[in-house]
Amino acid sequence: VAMAHLAWRLAQRWCQSSLQVISFPVVQLHLNRTAMRASQKDFENAMNQVKLLKKDPGNEVKLKLYSLYKQATEGPCNMPKPGVFDLINKAKWDAWNALGSLPKETARQNYVDLVSSLSSSLESSSQVEPGTDRKSTGYETLMVTSEDGITKIMLNRPTKKNALNVEMYHEIMHALKAASKDDSAITVLTGNGDYYSSGNDLTNFTDIPPGGVEEKAKNGAILLREFVGCFIDFPKPLIAVVNGPAVGISVTLLGLFDAVYASDRATFHTPFSHLGQSPEGCSSYTFPKIMSPAKATEMLVFGKKLTAGEACAQGLVTEVFPDSTFQKEVWTRLKAFAKLPPNAMRISKEIIRNREKEKLHAVNAEECSVLQGRWLSDECMNAVVNFLSRKSKL
């Protein structure tokens, strides 16, 4: 029932979004222009231009591009309608099918016009931080820089409060593996914008593969285990610079960091029971050790949100700084740490961590297996539906 509800809510959102795209004046103007006819060469150029867009145009526009492409190359929709839970393919099918018997040439022209309007609007509105060459980092969801002996991995989805989508999980693993081998002495994880991170991106639950929700949950557990494993095994000092509120997995992982510096604006929230879920990031083991079993229960079971001061008093945070001087003070300190002999720091971390490694991997495996079951529960599905349908927030 919860899944059907979720599918229905998403279908409503897709509908609303598609309407918005179609009624968007610039696009509408182009869609109505049938007098000109694009050549096959124009069409191929437009396809290449799409690959070069610097900014993701968003799902609605991608759907429009997909449907026009299919119509231009294959004509009216000729695929069987996907099942209700196959949300992505259903949305694609709906978009293509909605074009009805639009002639191939018109679809081709509309595709070329849409790409041309996108190229100009996205180029001019791209907001890349000064001095940051996103291409040089090669990451979509992170900004990774290396200077003064410090590799900084910055979560970079500020408009989504740095929620971790599947791509971000993969990119963080990649960035950690690269940082473990580069010549920096320490590695820092932080967030861009007002949040450190709002935790797992709840839309990760919506893209159901052909194998159904069971397959999704199984793949989610595999991904999570590998992801947390990278933090357990990370060989250099790993420091969290918590610039704002932290939720869910971005909090639990802190137990695997070597130091955690927080702005006094930061809060620490693990609302797993509210979300029908259970602890991950080895927090079922690290939190009771760090802060006592009862305090860990308040956070992990009852979802108590801690201020930065409280998190520091309980040992989860190393030190708290006033927000106004946070960046300056923390980075001055980190630059000093980074000047220490790197091999000595590695070896010292190794003897602290090695005693615990086997245990941490076992805890990680168990937590992922329990979560796999939780993700299939009504409690979890309802919580996700409520968030996605804007009925609830933390």
Ligand SMILES: CCCCCCCCCC/C=C/CC(=O)SCCNC(=O)CCNC(=O)[C@H](O)C(C)(C)COP(=O)(O)OP(=O)(O)OC[C@H]1O[C@@H](n2cnc3c(N)ncnc32)[C@H](O)[C@@H]1OP(=O)(O)O
């Ligand atoms: C079975 C499949 C598995 C797939 C793979 C999974 C692998 C690992 C899973 C590990 C599990 C981890 C557990 C957790 O992390 S639990 C924590 C989950 N997080 C939340 O529940 C937070 C939800 N967000 C909120 O409650 C609020 O957004 C906020 C953080 C309190 C902020 O509220 P505020 O009013 O300030 O801002 P907005 O709500 O307007 O947010 C701005 C936009 O950002 C979007 N957003 C924010 N957080 C998330 C999120 N976690 N997931 C998805 N989207 C998020 C929000 O929707 C707004 O988007 P919009 O502008 O497009 O509306």
